[in-house]
Amino acid sequence: MLGLLARRCLVVLPTLIIVSILVFGMQKLLPGDPILALAGEDRDPQTMAYLQEKYRLNDPIPVQYAVWLKQIVTGDFGVSVRTDVPVADLIFQKLPVTIQLAAFAMVVALLIGVPAGIISAVHKGTVTDYSINVAALSGLSIPNFWLGILMILVVSVQWQLLPSSGYTSPLEDLGQNIRTMIMPALVLGTGLAGVLMRHTRSAMLGVLRSDYVRTARAKGLNERTVIIRHALRNALVPIITLSTLLFGELLAGAVLTEQIFTIPGFGKLIVDAVFTRDYAVVQGVVLCTAVGFILMNLLADILYILVNPRLRDAT
Amino acid sequence: MTTALLSVENLRVSFKGSDGCAPVVHDVSFDIEAGKTVAIVGESGSGKSVTSLAIMRLLQSGSAKIEGTIRFAGQDLTTLSDAGMRRIRGNEISMIFQEPMTSLNPSMTIGRQLAEVLITHHGMSQRQAEAEAVRLMDRVRIPSAAARLKDYPHRLSGGMRQRVMIAMALSCKPKLLIADEPTTALDVTIQAQILDLIRDLQREEGMSVLFITHDMGVVAEIADRTIVMLHGRIVENGATEQIFGAPQHPYTRALLAAVPRLGSMAGVSVPKKFEEIDRATGIAIVKSEEVTAKQPDPQTPPVLEVRNLSKYFDIRSGVLRKVSGRVHAVENVSFDIREGETLALVGESGCGKSTTGRAIVRLTDPSGGEIRLNGEDIVKLDENSFRSHRQRLQLIFQDPFASLNPSMRVGECIAEPMLAHDTIPRASVRARVAELLQQVGLDPATRDRFPHEFSGGQRQRISIARAISLGPKLIVADEAVSALDVSIKAQVINLMLDLQRDMGLAFLFISHDMAVVERVSHRVAVMYLGEIVEIGNRADIFGNPQHPYTKRLLSAVPVPDPARRTSRPELKVSELKSPVRPVDYVAPHRVLQEVSQGHHVQEWGAEWSNG
Numbered sequence: 001m002l003g004l005l006a007r008r009c010l011v012v013l014p015t016l017i018i019v020s021i022l023v024f025g026m027q028k029l030l031p032g033d034p035i036l037a038l039a040g041e042d043r044d045p046q047t048m049a050y051l052q053e054k055y056r057l058n059d060p061i062p063v064q065y066a067v068w069l070k071q072i073v074t075g076d077f078g079v080s081v082r083t084d085v086p087v088a089d090l091i092f093q094k095l096p097v098t099i100q101l102a103a104f105a106m107v108v109a110l111l112i113g114v115p116a117g118i119i120s121a122v123h124k125g126t127v128t129d130y131s132i133n134v135a136a137l138s139g140l141s142i143p144n145f146w147l148g149i150l151m152i153l154v155v156s157v158q159w160q161l162l163p164s165s166g167y168t169s170p171l172e173d174l175g176q177n178i179r180t181m182i183m184p185a186l187v188l189g190t191g192l193a194g195v196l197m198r199h200t201r202s203a204m205l206g207v208l209r210s211d212y213v214r215t216a217r218a219k220g221l222n223e224r225t226v227i228i229r230h231a232l233r234n235a236l237v238p239i240i241t242l243s244t245l246l247f248g249e250l251l252a253g254a255v256l257t258e259q260i261f262t263i264p265g266f267g268k269l270i271v272d273a274v275f276t277r278d279y280a281v282v283q284g285v286v287l288c289t290a291v292g293f294i295l296m297n298l299l300a301d302i303l304y305i306l307v308n309p310r311l312r313d314a315t
Numbered sequence: 316m317t318t319a320l321l322s323v324e325n326l327r328v329s330f331k332g333s334d335g336c337a338p339v340v341h342d343v344s345f346d347i348e349a350g351k352t353v354a355i356v357g358e359s360g361s362g363k364s365v366t367s368l369a370i371m372r373l374l375q376s377g378s379a380k381i382e383g384t385i386r387f388a389g390q391d392l393t394t395l396s397d398a399g400m401r402r403i404r405g406n407e408i409s410m411i412f413q414e415p416m417t418s419l420n421p422s423m424t425i426g427r428q429l430a431e432v433l434i435t436h437h438g439m440s441q442r443q444a445e446a447e448a449v450r451l452m453d454r455v456r457i458p459s460a461a462a463r464l465k466d467y468p469h470r471l472s473g474g475m476r477q478r479v480m481i482a483m484a485l486s487c488k489p490k491l492l493i494a495d496e497p498t499t500a501l502d503v504t505i506q507a508q509i510l511d512l513i514r515d516l517q518r519e520e521g522m523s524v525l526f527i528t529h530d531m532g533v534v535a536e537i538a539d540r541t542i543v544m545l546h547g548r549i550v551e552n553g554a555t556e557q558i559f560g561a562p563q564h565p566y567t568r569a570l571l572a573a574v575p576r577l578g579s580m581a582g583v584s585v586p587k588k589f590e591e592i593d594r595a596t597g598i599a600i601v602k603s604e605e606v607t608a609k610q611p612d613p614q615t616p617p618v619l620e621v622r623n624l625s626k627y628f629d630i631r632s633g634v635l636r637k638v639s640g641r642v643h644a645v646e647n648v649s650f651d652i653r654e655g656e657t658l659a660l661v662g663e664s665g666c667g668k669s670t671t672g673r674a675i676v677r678l679t680d681p682s683g684g685e686i687r688l689n690g691e692d693i694v695k696l697d698e699n700s701f702r703s704h705r706q707r708l709q710l711i712f713q714d715p716f717a718s719l720n721p722s723m724r725v726g727e728c729i730a731e732p733m734l735a736h737d738t739i740p741r742a743s744v745r746a747r748v749a750e751l752l753q754q755v756g757l758d759p760a761t762r763d764r765f766p767h768e769f770s771g772g773q774r775q776r777i778s779i780a781r782a783i784s785l786g787p788k789l790i791v792a793d794e795a796v797s798a799l800d801v802s803i804k805a806q807v808i809n810l811m812l813d814l815q816r817d818m819g820l821a822f823l824f825i826s827h828d829m830a831v832v833e834r835v836s837h838r839v840a841v842m843y844l845g846e847i848v849e850i851g852n853r854a855d856i857f858g859n860p861q862h863p864y865t866k867r868l869l870s871a872v873p874v875p876d877p878a879r880r881t882s883r884p885e886l887k888v889s890e891l892k893s894p895v896r897p898v899d900y901v902a903p904h905r906v907l908q909e910v911s912q913g914h915h916v917q918e919w920g921a922e923w924s925n926g
Contacts, residue, residue: 003633125377211417217373218412219432219483220405233422309422309467 001305001312008301012294019290020072023283024065030279072287078280080273087284090269095288097167098266101188101258102250104181106243108189109196114239116193117200121208122227132197139194148187148260155183165262184261188254192246199242203235210234237307241300248296252289319346320523321370321408321491325383328362328369336380340365340547343383347491352517352524354538354555356531356570358800359771362547363527367493370525371410372400388490406436409484413496415476419468425479426464432486451482455512456888472890473664474505478512485516492517495527502663503827507871508888510536529800531574532830532873535559536880543567545594555877565597572599573805574875575830577857584854585610586657586835588812589805601809608812609655611837616690617651618788618821619675624648624684626670630895643894644670646845646902648684652789655815657822659832659853661868662842663891668825671842672791675823676710677701689788706736709782713794715774719766725752726762729781738785751780755810772803776810783814789821797828808835829872833857838913841865844894846905851914861916863923 036043052058056067071077077087113136120132156164163180170177207213208231216230217223255267262268266285273281305311328340340362347353355363368374369381372392385392387408392400404410412418420428429451430444439447445464452460455478468476477497484492494513498506514537517524526537534541534555541558543551543566551564562568569592580587585608591601626645629638645667652658660668674681677693685692693704712718719728729751730744739747749759755776766774775795782790792811796804812835814820826832832839833853840850841864849862860866874880907915 007636211412211414212420214373215412215418215480215483216420218371218404218410219435220401220403221431221435222401225435230420230423234420307422310469313467313470 004305004311005302008298008305012298015294016291019294020069020287021065023287023290024068026286027279027283028061077284077287080278080281082273082276082278082281087280090281091266091284091288094264094266094269097264098251098254098258100170101181101184101254101263101265102247104185105188105192105250105254106247108185109192109246110243112190112193113196114200117197118204118227118232120197121201121204124205136194136197139190142191144187144191145256145260147190148184148257151183151187152260165260167263167265180261180263184254184257184263187257187260188250192250195246196239196242200235200239203238204231207231207235233307237304240303240307244296244300244303248293251292318348319386320349320388321347321525322386323366323370323383324386326366326369326385327382328365328374329380329382331378331380338547340369343544343547343549345542345549345552347523347525349490349523350517350521351539352526352537353540353542354526354528354534355542355544356528356534357544358529358570358802360546361544363544364495365547366544367410367495367525367527371404371408371493373410402436405432405484405489406487407489408491408493409487409489410493410495411477411480411484411497413499415473415480415500418480419476421468424465424467425471426466429479429483429486432483436487447486448482451486452479454485454516455479455482457482458888472505473501474509474890477501477505477509481509481512481516485520488520489522491523491525493525493527496529497526498533499528499530502891503829504663504867504871504889505891506533507873510873513537530873531559531571531801532875535875535877536873538877543570559875559877565592566594568592568597569594569802571875573802575805575828575834576875577830577833577869577872578874580833580853581858584852585837586812586815588809589834591802591805591809594802608816608837611653611656613653615654617653618689619652619823620685620687620690621651621671621675622649622685622687624671624674624686625682626667626674626679627682638898640895640897641900643845643896643900643902645674645681646894647905648842648845648847650840650847650850652821652823654788654821655819656838657815657824657836659824659826659836659839660842661826661829661832661839663827663868665891665893666842667845667894668827668842669793672710672793672823672825675789676705676708676791678710702736706732706738706785707788709785709787709790711775711778711782711790711792711795713797715771715778715798716766718778719774721766724763724765725769725777728766728777729762729784732781732784736785747784748780751784752777754783754814755780756806770803772799772807775799775803775807779807779810779814783818783820786818787820789823791823791825793825794827795824796831797826804831811835829869841868844892846902846917847907848917848919849915850907851910851916855911855914859910859914861910861914863919 056064059067075088077091079086080090083090116132116136120129123129152164155161162183167180168176213226213231216226251266253267254265255271258265258267259271266289270282270285272278273285323346324344326340326343327338329336329338343362343366345353355366357363365374369379370385370392372381374381381393383393387403392403395403419425426445426448429448430441433439433444433447434441449461449464452463457463457475457478463471468479471479497513498509501509510533513524526534528534538555541553541555542549543558543564545566551558551562551567558567559571562571572590572592575589587608588601590599592599624645625643625647628642628644630640630642631637632639648667648671650658660671662668670679673679675686681694684694686694688704688707693701696704719725726745726748729748733739733744733747734741748762752759752762757773757776757780766777769777796807799807808831811822815822824832824836836853838851839853839856840847841856841862842848843864849856849860849865856865857869860869905917907917909915
């Protein structure tokens with residue numbers, strides 16, 4: 001098993017290198033010459049030559065890449081043009097907010113999606129199954145922003161139960177922090193619950209038809225034990241993979257929701273950076289998201305090995 | 316008045332479909348007395364498994380409707396509450412299934428799966444249950460049982476998993492054991508061991524057994540009473556001796572005629588057709604006395620010569636995927652096949668017989684050796700030069716459902732090889748397809764249908780039509796009839812024999828079924844762990860087997876004759892060995908000794924000395 005784990009980890013390396021090359025290439029392919037922008041109106045050749053030299057733009061591309069990679073690895077993502085703050089600091093500020101939001105949303109999605117999927121599979125073809133499917137389809141097709149705005153209107157404006165927007169750090173006031181997170185997490189989570197429900201349902205249906213579930217029933221176990229102990233455990237394998245991938249997606253995909261609830265997270269950072277052409281920030285955020293995604297993928301692989309006894313034996 | 320343990324009366328099972336209820340079991344009534352074994356035999360779709368699942372109430376309650384009464388020890392199971400039924404299941408009636416590979420939960424240790432039953436029905440603690448589980452595993456002769464407790468099912472072979480299933484089924488000392496095709500998926504020597512085990516345990520526990528099977532040989536070995544089912548109805552029900560000795564219903568007679576019997580070919584040197592009996596009238600359509608096959612001419616050069624063929628598969632492990640071992644799937648295999656001759660390659664799972672077949676048609680590249688087709692070595696040819704040889708070399712696979720493309724009409728399937736090789740003008744392909752369909756006994760008008768519209772036997776006929784479309788010299792038939800029902804199997808074999816006579820085809824007939832092999836082959840090669848241990852004329856191999864493995868294989872074949880039941884010596888618990896070797900392993904040079912003309916036997920080592 002350790003050999004398999006080690007190999008999975010090693011496979012991540014080439015992926016990371018490819019991602020870094022793509023991000024580096026993106027910066028090279030962007031329209032506009034940064035030197036022209038920096039040199040100002042008069043475009044003094046001497047200044048331009050100096051700038052070329054300073055930013056090592058005369059070096060061959062691979063050397064430039066190596067220099068850039070070294071900076072990235074040491075945590076130097078450059079400085080935001082707009083705010084003059086190092087990009088690394090910006091990311092360090094915003095990332096925890098988004099991770100918290102994504103985690104809350106994931107919990108919501110799992111708590112709704114997995115049980116709904118199980119119930120729907122067990123009662124396949126009944127009114128229950130049908131209703132759950134309709135609900136899941138609605139969850140999938142209602143746009144996040146609309147649900148968000150609706151919730152703000154009802155929960156915050158009408159009932160005045162939860163704050164409509166803003167963000168408080170959990171270190172300052174944990175209660176307030178959770179209150180601000182509830183609505184955005186619900187909005188994001190219900191959207192994903194539909195996906196999880198559909199996958200749980202089909203995985204459960206497959207497992208419920210299997211020979212070993214029949215064996216479990218033939219043993220005289222009660223239906224609850226059959227479903228939880230024998231069926232669910234085996235159906236969880238694809239759900240784990242899907243959940244980690246969805247989590248990776250949440251890190252980058254909460255843009256709209258963060259905008260609506262004005263949460264100062266990753267999504268907001270990237271939108272602001274794109275609109276102000278703050279390329280260093282865009283680059284840093286893209287790199288971070290990609291790495292996050294790759295790591296979640298790795299986590300999926302590792303969990304997969306841990307829950308599957310067959311793979312535990314593999315070398 | 317009834318003394319029966321289980322009494323089924325007018326059982327009727329129907330499945331709800333889109334167009335109402337379709338009954339699959341009609342008016343089935345039978346009794347099982349305490350301590351007796353009753354077998355239900357029938358072919359696929361006869362309703363035998365549905366009957367057994369209905370007794371256990373394991374059919375989907377939403378889609379299946381059960382009518383009639385099932386009385387077990389004084390209670391009617393059809394009206395029992397769900398909780399009451401759960402107290403019966405696994406406790407008073409337990410069940411084992413056909414597929415040991417998938418019948419155990421892959422993510423639970425076998426210890427826990429065994430303990431679960433005891434905890435549920437006997438309220439044991441985890442510790443007590445585990446101790447009892449070890450005792451049960453000992454009882455079903457699982458070696459070093461205590462160490463196996465923490466193992467997951469994938470570490471066990473099919474035979475061992477079936478032993479675990481049996482241990483689980485017996486854990487609460489049930490009054491009735493339902494065994495639904497428990498040995499069908501197992502190799503013949505393993506099957507014999509499992510049958511022995513079930514019989515021994517039954518004697519010790521005094522339980523009744525309901526045995527569901529399609530194999531008349533197994534029925535003869537194990538059953539006191541036999542029930543024959545056809546299309547959801549019981550057509551005959553009687554003492555096993557009576558069913559085999561004086562079958563009344565035409566279908567029973569047709570079924571028994573189609574059963575290959577080991578030893579029935581003594582004194583005949585060429586393959587012989589099966590007798591085909593009309594199911595409705597009981598009149599023979601094909602008489603088995605018709606000897607149509609010929610002995611191949613020993614003067615002609617062989618169609619296929621295989622010399623020292625080897626095939627290894629690397630096993631990689633570790634972070635860097637270094638080769639850590641090799642599966643020696645085929646080791647130094649040599650044989651010839653002549654025109655019009657059938658050489659059977661027999662052996663059990665993992666012996667390398669299929670790999671040999673695949674190497675000959677170049678579906679896998681051999682690691683060494685020569686394969687000469689009409690004198691030309693085809694191993695060294697590149698793909699392009701080999702293409703023209705493919706016409707003379709065709710393959711029929713085991714699974715008639717998976718080997719035809721479901722989105723192609725059967726006419727297209729059959730025409731494809733001719734179009735690919737451009738053997739005949741395009742205009743005449745359609746007529747040729749019709750001719751081929753006729754040749755394999757199908758209506759040419761069916762060429763525009765899709766594979767799913769055909770039965771298993773018909774699909775195998777289509778595969779055969781496709782294989783002969785290019786006029787091949789040699790056909791590799793890899794377990795080509797193993798998946799078919801007995802009567803269909805007999806028909807397809809008769810077809811193959813006819814084609815051999817008419818076209819002079821040579822067959823490499825790969826099979827695990829010794830009784831079928833005895834019927835169809837001129838010569839037989841027995842494979843064990845990648846090597847041919849014995850090869851010779853069919854009559855010599857079956858009449859005068861030399862190698863201990865050949866003897867073991869032959870003695871394990873169930874004999875469809877209840878009178879000979881006790882004559883078979885009990886087999887020791889053994890597992891099939893695997894041909895995984897270290898990287899630097901070099902196979903020892905083994906000598907094949909000629910026993911009589913054309914009958915060669917490999918010298919065997921000490922590992923065989925104790926049987």
